[in-house]
Amino acid sequence: MTQNSAAAPAVRPLTGRTGRRRHNAWTVRLCAAILVLVVAVAVLAPWITPYDPYLADFGSLWLPPSPDHWLGTDQLGRDMLSRLIAGARQTMLGAIALLALATVVGVTVGITAAWQRGWVDAVLGRVTDVMFAFPGLLFVILVIAVFDSGTGTAVVGMALAYAPAIARFTRAVALDELARPYIASYRLQGAGGLVICVRYLLPNMVSTLLGYLVVLFGEGLMSLAALNFIGFGAQPPSADWGLMVAEARNGVIQGYLGPALVPGLTIAVVVVATNVVGLHLSDKLAVRK
Amino acid sequence: MTDALVVSGLTKTYRGAGRGPRVVAVDGISFTLAAGGSLGVVGESGSGKTTLAQMIVGLAEPDSGTVVIDGRDRRDLRRGRRARLQRATEAQMVFQDPYGSLDRRLDVAGALADTLRRHGTPKDRIARDVAALMDRVGLASRLANSRPHELSGGQRQRVAIAKALAIDPTVLVLDEAVSALDVSVQAQILTLLDEIRAESGVALVFVSHDLAVVGQVTDQILVMYRGRAVETGDTDQVLRRPEHPYTEMLLSSAPGPRWQPERVAELRAALAAAT
Ligand SMILES: Nc1ncnc2c1ncn2[C@@H]1O[C@H](COP(=O)(O)OP(=O)(O)OP(=O)(O)O)[C@@H](O)[C@H]1O
Ligand SMILES: [Mg+2]
Numbered sequence: 001m002t003q004n005s006a007a008a009p010a011v012r013p014l015t016g017r018t019g020r021r022r023h024n025a026w027t028v029r030l031c032a033a034i035l036v037l038v039v040a041v042a043v044l045a046p047w048i049t050p051y052d053p054y055l056a057d058f059g060s061l062w063l064p065p066s067p068d069h070w071l072g073t074d075q076l077g078r079d080m081l082s083r084l085i086a087g088a089r090q091t092m093l094g095a096i097a098l099l100a101l102a103t104v105v106g107v108t109v110g111i112t113a114a115w116q117r118g119w120v121d122a123v124l125g126r127v128t129d130v131m132f133a134f135p136g137l138l139f140v141i142l143v144i145a146v147f148d149s150g151t152g153t154a155v156v157g158m159a160l161a162y163a164p165a166i167a168r169f170t171r172a173v174a175l176d177e178l179a180r181p182y183i184a185s186y187r188l189q190g191a192g193g194l195v196i197c198v199r200y201l202l203p204n205m206v207s208t209l210l211g212y213l214v215v216l217f218g219e220g221l222m223s224l225a226a227l228n229f230i231g232f233g234a235q236p237p238s239a240d241w242g243l244m245v246a247e248a249r250n251g252v253i254q255g256y257l258g259p260a261l262v263p264g265l266t267i268a269v270v271v272v273a274t275n276v277v278g279l280h281l282s283d284k285l286a287v288r289k
Numbered sequence: 290m291t292d293a294l295v296v297s298g299l300t301k302t303y304r305g306a307g308r309g310p311r312v313v314a315v316d317g318i319s320f321t322l323a324a325g326g327s328l329g330v331v332g333e334s335g336s337g338k339t340t341l342a343q344m345i346v347g348l349a350e351p352d353s354g355t356v357v358i359d360g361r362d363r364r365d366l367r368r369g370r371r372a373r374l375q376r377a378t379e380a381q382m383v384f385q386d387p388y389g390s391l392d393r394r395l396d397v398a399g400a401l402a403d404t405l406r407r408h409g410t411p412k413d414r415i416a417r418d419v420a421a422l423m424d425r426v427g428l429a430s431r432l433a434n435s436r437p438h439e440l441s442g443g444q445r446q447r448v449a450i451a452k453a454l455a456i457d458p459t460v461l462v463l464d465e466a467v468s469a470l471d472v473s474v475q476a477q478i479l480t481l482l483d484e485i486r487a488e489s490g491v492a493l494v495f496v497s498h499d500l501a502v503v504g505q506v507t508d509q510i511l512v513m514y515r516g517r518a519v520e521t522g523d524t525d526q527v528l529r530r531p532e533h534p535y536t537e538m539l540l541s542s543a544p545g546p547r548w549q550p551e552r553v554a555e556l557r558a559a560l561a562a563a564t
Contacts, residue, residue, distance in 0.1 A: 184382075190373035190374040192370060
C-alpha cells in the first residue's frame with residue numbers, strides 16, 4: 001500500500017496538457033463533422049431542398065414526419081426539411097456577416113490601441129468599456145428602434161455589440177506580441193507602423209485569435225437567432241431558424257412540437273459544436289506556443 | 290574623419306513602479322567611437338546597459354543628451370519612409386533573446402529577403418545577396434528554408450546578425466547577444482563579429498555583463514555602475530589594471546583563475562560605503 005504510493009511519480013511532467021484538455025478527441029471530431037455538414041448544407045441549399053421552402057400548402061398543415069416530408073410540415077404546410085436547409089444558408093450567412101464585421105472593427109480598434117498607446121489607447125479603451133458594459137441585445141434593439149428591423153440592421157447592430165469584446169482581446173494579444181524584440185527589430189529596419197501592424201503583427205496573432213473567433217461565431221449565431229425570434233431581425237417568410245421557432249410557437253400549445261423544436265434543437269447543436277471546436281482550437285494553439 | 294558614433298551626456302530616468310522612487314537608469318554617459326572601432330559596455334544587472342543601448346539605436350528616448358551618428362543627430366524629427374530608412378542605415382541592433390528576436394513566420398531566406406527588399410535591393414539581386422549574407426555569417430545554405438523554431442540559438446543569432454548586415458549600418462549594437470549561448474558557440478560568434486568588423490568597418494557597441502567576453506571583441510571598455518560610467522579606457526588596460534574598485538570587483542567576481550570571493554565581498558562593502 002505505502003509502497004504503491006511511493007512508486008507513483010511524485011512530479012508530473014511540466015509539459016503535460018492534462019489540465020488543458022476539456023474535450024476528448026471524439027467529441028471534437030463529432031462537433032467538427034457537424035459544422036462541416038452544416039456548412040455544406042448551407043452552401044448547397046438552393047440545389048438540395050426537396051420542396052420549395054416558401055410554398056404554402058393549406059391542405060397539409062402540421063403534418064407529422066413521413067416519407068414524403070421527413071421532418072413534417074409547419075403551420076402553413078411548408079416542408080420543414082426544405083425550410084431547415086434554406087434556413088441553414090441564411091442563418092450561417094447572417095452569423096458570418098456578423099462575425100466578419102465585428103472582427104474587422106474589433107481587430108482594427110484593438111491593434112490601433114495597442115500600437116498607438118497613450119491617449120488614443122485611453123480613448124478607445126473608454127469607449128470599448130462603455131459599450132462592453134452595455135447589454136448587447138439592448139444595444140441592438142436600440143439600433144433597430146432608431147433604424148428599422150431587418151436582417152441587415154440586426155447583423156450590423158450585433159456586430160457593433162460584439163466588436164468591443166474582440167477589440168479588448170485583440171489589444172491584449174497585440175500588446176504581448178508588440179513587446180517582442182522582433183517587432184522592435186522591424187522598427188529599427190525602418191518599417192512603417194501600418195506595415196508592421198498589417199504585414200507582421202496581424203499574421204502572428206491569427207492563430208491566437210482564431211479559437212476565440214470560432215467561439216464568438218456560435219455566440220453570434222445564437223444572438224441573431226434570439227433577435228430573429230423576438231421579431232427584430234429577419235422577417236417572414238424568411239426561413240431563418242430563429243424566426244422559424246417564433247412562427248411555430250402557436251403550434252406548441254396545440255400539441256405540434258416539431259416545427260418549433262426542430263430549428264430550436266438545430267440552433268443548440270450548432271452553437272455547442274462551434275463552442276467545442278473553438279475551445280479546442282484555442283487550447284491546441286495555446287499549447288503549441 | 291568624423292567619428293562614427295558620438296554620445297554625449299545621455300540621461301534617462303524611469304518612473305519607479307507604483308509609488309516607488311524614480312530610477313536613474315542612465316546618468317550622463319558620454320563616449321566616442323571611430324568607424325570600425327569597438328566599445329564594450331559592461332556592468333552588473335540593472336546598471337543601465339540595455340537602456341543605453343536602446344537610446345543609441347532609438348528604441349528609447351533620452352531625457353537629455355545626444356546621440357550623433359556619422360555627424361547626424363539621431364533626434365531627428367523628420368518623418369516618412371525615406372527618413373526611417375536613412376535612420377536604419379545608421380544603427381542596427383542584435384537582441385539578447387534569440388527566440389523572440391526573429392519573426393517566427395519567416396524562414397531564414399524570407400527574413401533576409403524581406404530586409405533587403407525594404408532597403409531597395411532590386412528583385413533580381415535578392416537571391417544572390419541572401420546567399421552571400423548567409424555565407425558571410427556562416428549559415429549553411431540548407432538552412433535557407435528553416436524557420437526560427439528549427440534553428441539553434443547560435444544559428445538564430447547569426448540570422449539576426451545577417452539581417453543587420455543586410456542594412457550595412459554604421460553602428461551595430463549588440464545587447465547581450467551571446468549571453469544565451471554556450472561557451473563554444475559564444476566563441477564562434479565573437480570570432481564572426483571580429484571578422485565582420487574588419488571587413489565592413491562597422492562600429493560595434495558590445496553590451497555584456499561578462500568582462501571576459503567583452504575583452505575578446507573590443508578595443509575599448511566602458512564600465513557602468515548605477516547608470517554612470519565609472520571607468521573607460523583601452524580594453525587591455527582596464528582588464529589588467531582596473532582603476533575603479535567596481536571594475537576590480539567585476540573582474541574578481543567572474544569564476545575563473547582570478548576568482549576571489551573574499552575580495553569581492555570586501556570590495557562590495559567598500560563600494561557600498563562610498564556611495
Ligand atoms: N521600461 C522601464 N521602466 C521602468 N524602469 C526600467 C525600465 N527599463 C529599465 N528600467 C530600470 O532601469 C535600470 C536599468 O535597467 P537596464 O535594463 O538598462 O539594466 P541592464 O544593465 O541592461 O541590466 P541587465 O544586465 O539585467 O540586462 C534598472 O533599475 C531597471 O529596473
Ligand atoms: Mg540588459
